[in-house]
Amino acid sequence: MDSQRALFLRRMSKPKSTKGFLLLLVVVLAVTIFQDYLQSRYQSYSFYFSESLLFNLFWVLILPVTLLLRYTFRKARIILRINSKWAVRSLFVLVATILHLLLFSLLVFSISGLFYDHTFGFWRNLVYSVSNDLYKYLLIYTAVSLIPLEKPTDTKLQIPREHPDFLLLQTGKKTEKVATDSILYISSATPYVEFFTAEKKYLQQGTLKSFSKKLDPSVFVQIHKTTLVNVQKVNSIISRGNGDYDLLLINGHELRLSRNYVYDFRSKFDRAHSG
Structure with missing residues (x-):
């Protein structure tokens, strides 16, 4: 109610x-x-x-x-x-x-x-x-x-939403319990979704959109139409000079940040690393 x-x-x-x-x-x-x-x-x-x-x-x-x-x-x-x-x-x-x-x-x-x-x-x-x-x-x-471009969220009206601390992901015939904070990025590989940690890659049936709704949107941010990245796992941002950027993850892997997602990513990246 x-x-x-x-x-x-x-x-x-x-x-x-x-x-x-x-x-x-x-x-x-x-x-x-x-x-x-x-x-x-x-x-x-x-x-x-x-x-x-x-x-x-x-x-x-x-x-x-x-x-x-x-x-x-x-x-x-x-x-x-x-x-x-x-x-x-x-x-x-x-x-x-x-x-x-x-x-x-x-x-x-x-x-x-x-x-x-x-x-x-x-x-x-x-x-x-x-x-x-x-x-x-x-x-x-x-x-x-002086009025912010983004309307601040009214905490009194905000509907509580819980985000899982782990996901059950498949690797071969085995299903593992994977902590969400260990996931570096998620990529669409229709009809599957690939989850990448520092040690493994997991292949899961589903869509990128369905998993993005389950995960914390302040942590898992879309950087391309086929990719979500954990902003807490991004070490640096390098401009390509054409509006796009390269993201360097903590494991040395690089991902492309499309210009269409720059504003949302930068705001959430800054908040995640402000502490």
């Missing part, structure tokens, strides 16, 4: 967070439009709701720009090669600010040209935004960049 409740809460968390953000967005828009109204009364000039709404669309663009860049940064190979998280964050702030400035100027230009009596020029609006509001963009996206 507890596990079912945890799954339900996980599924409900996304809609709630989305509704919360939309509510916050509506409140921010309302407050900024009201601020424009008060300023117009104070300085004795006409207030136009449509124009105030148009220019406050600045806030609406924050979410799509953030989601687009965070997705791009997770997937881009060049980003994965940057070891400094502050360099990545600085690059994110710079790119997000430039993209937001361009999109906002284009949005104001397009909407005013289609629905308003006069058009707000693209370059004029861009220059105005840079000269008057640049600090807002930098502050907002600096704050956004």
Whole structure:
């Protein structure tokens, strides 16, 4: 019953967070439009709701720009090669600010040209935004960049899962009890799966995916579509210069780390060897 409740809460968390953000967005828009109204009364000039709404669309663009860049940064190979998280964050702030400035100027230009009596020029609006509001963009996206790319796991909702300390593996006609921490790596050899320790190789029926679900994912990490490696048994990582890496295991054996799995491997390798 507890596990079912945890799954339900996980599924409900996304809609709630989305509704919360939309509510916050509506409140921010309302407050900024009201601020424009008060300023117009104070300085004795006409207030136009449509124009105030148009220019406050600045806030609406924050979410799509953030989601687009965070997705791009997770997937881009060049980003994965940057070891400094502050360099990545600085690059994110710079790119997000430039993209937001361009999109906002284009949005104001397009909407005013289609629905308003006069058009707000693209370059004029861009220059105005840079000269008057640049600090807002930098502050907002600096704050956004401090949010981790990977959503932290909520330990209260996490479903307990036990990982075996050993596996029963076959060697010839004999079945042996093999400690999981003695396994160096696992390789797919359809329709079998090969388990390698420092002393032996074991051939087992099954699929790489089925065994990966049984083992601790923080220890046995996928480095290729056909290979899982025990990160605790990796001594060093050597770049090939093309996005791929060579992993040197404690027994001197080398494995290839495909560029598609670099980000996940590096994060788990760093955690495994941080102590």
